[in-house]
Amino acid sequence: MTQAFIYDHVRTPRGRGKPDGSLHEVTALALATTALKAIKERNHLDTHLVDDVVLGCVDPVGEAGGDIARAAALAAGYGNHVPGVQINRFCASGLDAVNFASAQVMAGQHDMTVAGGVESMSRVGIGTSGGAWPADPSIAIPSYFMPQGVSADLIATKYGFSRDDVDGYAVESQRRSAHSWEEGRFTRSVVPVKDVNGLTILDWDEHMRPTTDMQGLASLKPSFVAMGQQGGFDAVAIQAHPEIEAINHVHHAGNSSGIVDGAAGVLIGSRAAGEKAGLKPRAKIRAFANIGSEPALMLTGPVDVTKKVLARAGMTLSDIELFEINEAFASVVLRFCQAFDLDMDRVNVCGGAIAMGHPLGATGAMILGTVIDELERTGKGTALVTLCIGAGMGTATILERV
Secondary structure, three states: OOOOEEEEEEEOOOEEOOOOOOOOOOOHHHHHHHHHHHHHHHOOOOHHHOOEEEEEOOOOOHHHOOOHHHHHHHHOOOOOOOOEEEEOEOEOHHHHHHHHHHHHHHOOOOOEEEEEEEEEOOOOOOOOOOOHHHHOHHHHOOOOOOOHHHHHHHHHHHHOOOHHHHHHHHHHHHHHHHHHHHHOOOOOOEOOEEOOOOOEEEOOOOOOOOOOOHHHHHOOOOOOHHHHHOOOHHHHHHHHOOOOOOOOOOOOHHHEOOOEEEEEEEEEEOHHHHHHHOOOOOEEEEEEEEEEOOOOOOOOHHHHHHHHHHHHHOOOHHHOOEEEEOOOEHHHHHHHHHHHOOOHHHEOOOOOHHHHOOOOOOHHHHHHHHHHHHHHHHOOOEEEEEEEEOOOEEEEEEEEEO
16 A cells, blocks of 8 residues: 655644634635645645645535635645545544545555645634534434533543643643744744735734633633533433433633634645655654544544554554644543543643634644644654544544654
């Protein structure tokens, strides 16, 4: 089987996903175009070598709909010959885009692809695309549908994470993210978003709150009490897990992932394709996997899929030097570390989505890029990237630095 190598990756900064966010006036198309242009220009890439563009987008409706990957490829000047496809596996869409593109190369059907993702959460609101799972009783009831925040609180309750535990993790995410920016760890990979006149709109992750402390977080009320108690979802959670007597609601805006806008791009190809383009590989895709997990707990998929991908790669946890686990909610990462007895100095070492934000369709590609940079910075060799997913799923990818 042909090996798939990563030759480059870029991302935009993450803008606050609100009307007053810096990227609110920037369309999803413009964000995706920014990432694709950067991949092309900084690698002096002849786009005739590109066989496909694969982009994740979780709410592909309105201005973000209609196969945004093809539109962005055209807008970025890749030429009429370069096709594009948009995929959606909820929060793992950006990582799955990388995996899908890598599979094209591994299968020998494509030589070079560009993967990534985009989400403009300030312009196309979360959940805008709808879906049967939350709305159709024939699937919602038997699968114990509940909002993700209630599932996160169920995880915290079931596995014994207190309000101090989740808040403490959030404070550390903010500290690590700010420290990473101060040290310039993101400088190589973050490309600024500019307006039509070439003036910079945003060049840093504006969702961060570096001064966050335990006292400040303690003043925030849990966000999912009303959903759980008045909305009836606590009862759903207890029905699914009758060993739980009551849900301890511990999550709020300060220890959950931020709503933001952003895009990412990853250049993937065979060794021969890279040589033809005059490029040196930075990392190799070692293995990837997807799995379904229990829909009620919903967000524990990273634990299940990590076991699967390690077995597929013939590796053990001790073979992995760095872990990137998307910080959808603090309890997701805490449960992952608890399940595998991991030291936090190997996990999300540059911070994560609690501090910097989670642009749904792009995040997987973003954190994959972050860990590649960190492997190179530290001289380490292997990393595992994983995300929890709505409806109970997990996606994971193992990388090896070249």
